Amino acid sequence: MPSNLERLLQLFGEEKEPVPNKLTIQMGELVRQAREDSGMSQTKLAAKVYRRRETISNIETGKSEVTISTLTLIAAALDKPISYFLPWFVYDNIKSEDLQPLEYELILHFSRIGSRHLKRLAVEQVKLILEAEYELFKEDKEGYAEKLLLDKE
Numbered sequence: 743m744p745s746n747l748e749r750l751l752q753l754f755g756e757e758k759e760p761v762p763n764k765l766t767i768q769m770g771e772l773v774r775q776a777r778e779d780s781g782m783s784q785t786k787l788a789a790k791v792y793r794r795r796e797t798i799s800n801i802e803t804g805k806s807e808v809t810i811s812t813l814t815l816i817a818a819a820l821d822k823p824i825s826y827f828l829p830w831f832v833y834d835n836i837k838s839e840d841l842q843p844l845e846y847e848l849i850l851h852f853s854r855i856g857s858r859h860l861k862r863l864a865v866e867q868v869k870l871i872l873e874a875e876y877e878l879f880k881e882d883k884e885g886y887a888e889k890l891l892l893d894k895e
Contacts, residue, residue, distance in 0.1 A: 761804060761805060761806065761807055762803065762804035762805055763804070764829075764831070765829065765832075766801075766804035766805070766806070766807055766808075767803075767804035768804075768829035768830075768831070769801070769804070769808060769827050769828070769829060770801050770802040770803055770804040770805075770808075771802070771804075772826065772827045772828075772829065773798075773801055773802050773808070773816060773820075773827060774802040776816075776820045776822050776826065776827070777798075777802075777820060780820050780821070782819075782820070784798045784799055784802070787816070787819060787820070790815070790819040791812060791815035791816055791819055792815070793812060793815075797812075801816075808827075813827060852864060
């Protein structure tokens, strides 16, 4: 079974594609869509992530590869997980066996929800859980790390 890296290399070929390419264009579109959905201008987003407006424009048009540090800042500024900005074809090759059992179960149940409104509600609930988990982490970093190790056993 090929690794995730091998799958991505199969998608993009052995040679690195010049930009713009399929990945940069799709990621840029997702950044633009999230920015517009939030009602934020390129100038405002650029200021929030300590970049120039032109940099945001180049990312959105696929003319620049976005670095992980910039993508992390953009995700935080737009209140989206980093994975939101990865195009569908990056996940196209993920098999159910690549997921943890609880991840698979969550996706299975989520896919059965028919209403877009209820799907949005489910996403908001997961965000609240993540926020609560983060608060627990901030309150007791050592205890939290110990609990994570116990959960993995």
